[in-house]
Amino acid sequence: MKKILIVDDSPMVLNIIETALSLEDYDVVRASNADEALKKIEESKFDFGIFDVNMPGKTGIELVPLILNHPNGKSMKIVILTTESSAEIRKKGEDAGASAWMVKPFKNAEMVELLKQLGE
């Protein structure tokens, strides 16, 4: 079972992603901000991450290198999730080490397909 860390300050968004991915047999772990995510990565290894950009405290983009530089997060594929899809922010995400980008509101089939491609 693939393990995925989802980080978003919105409980509703966390519920949606958790529901969608648990129905696809992913092991989902949730965090509501970057600091909480950093604690989760201390505890176990993950295959994927889905990080929201705009959160109180560190942004999802700032969180990417912190996770990828952690021994438990080195091989993680991280998807950035946001309402903003400007090229500038995408570039920042890519520079930070993110593997893909997903714009809110995301479609379930697209998210599942994206994770499948990243896992191949």
Add this chain to the structure above:
Amino acid sequence: MSERILLYSQNKELTEQVKSYIKDIMYSLESTDNIDKLYSLLNSQESSLLVYDFLETTKENQNNLANILSEYPFQLVILLINREEGDEFLQMMENYHVYDIVSYPIYKFKFHFAITKAVTYGKVMSKISDFKSNEKQVFESMIKVFDWRKELDTRKVESLANELIHQINISFFHGSGLGSLISTLSILFSKAKFDEEKKVYLVHEKIYHLLKDNYDEILKLSDSLTKTQAILAEKDYYTEKLPLKDFYSALTAMVKGMKPIAGIKNQKIVMGDFPRELASKSIIASPENLKLVFDELLTNAIKYSEDGDTIYILFSHDKTDLGIRILNPAYKNSDGTVGITEGNAHKIFEPFFRLTNVVDDRFMQETFRFGLGLTVVNKIIDLHKGSISFYTTDNSMRKDTNTKDVCVWVRFPIL
């Protein structure tokens, strides 16, 4: 004011004669026999007409004349010449735009006629020039106005529209709004299973619960928009005479009720003493709407402060107004500014405007969650004939005095 004529001549007799003729027609005359002085007088631009003695056609005089005519192409010039000068010379003079020539010997009336005709011409040309200059100025002003309009119509409006759409997008599609519902529905459509026998779609209970949560959120959005619309349209707005001691008691109760929200980030709200001298005074108010105002302002102060911060509520008054200040620590914005700047102080009352792209869903209890809160607050205070302003001020309440506070100052007229 009489016209001023300038004479250049090295012939003293001629100079005296011209002086006498000019005097007859009540014009003033300045004469010189020095070419440098002539340049200086021309530079002063005080003379409307130059009378140039060209009786002596020496090479030097020819050069001087040619230089003057080319350097001062708009100077009105009458040449005094010898009768013997031929057509070739006159042709050359025409090329230099000499206005007229008066040949020697100079007869008084002929000279008067030439001078007054030239001065009249000069006045007309000056008026035309002024008119052209004014016309040009008007034209340039119009261009500026149209450029400004153009800028408003295109770039500024585009920028405002872009900002507004961006804010609406965040308000409705970030967090628990329409965006969540769309994502949930996408799960429903991709995971629902059709039962051929019963002709029904089967939905996983997790998806059903998600839909229920989304439905509740969308109801809140709908309620929020309905309430906003009613307040902005001034519908169902009733006021009463509200004793200020009752207002203070209600605010105290509200602050106590906000403890759980302040507790989300371990914050506390400190209320200042109410001015005793106002105990018997009242305001005209809608208590229900005032509750919305302070609920929104205090929630904002909590949201935009950090862990462990203290929010202060202070009271002040003068002869006519009660003032309530809510202060919370100011933090750096994404553009490097601190707190509320002059640039965004007026924007924050605009619908959907947000100082930050972060929608903190920990404060989901807010009545106006979709970037409408301060628009509604502004309207309610306006209906109370009060005023509201946001500004950044030096911190005088906290230990670290080198920091700034964001202050919202609300005023109501006292009865």
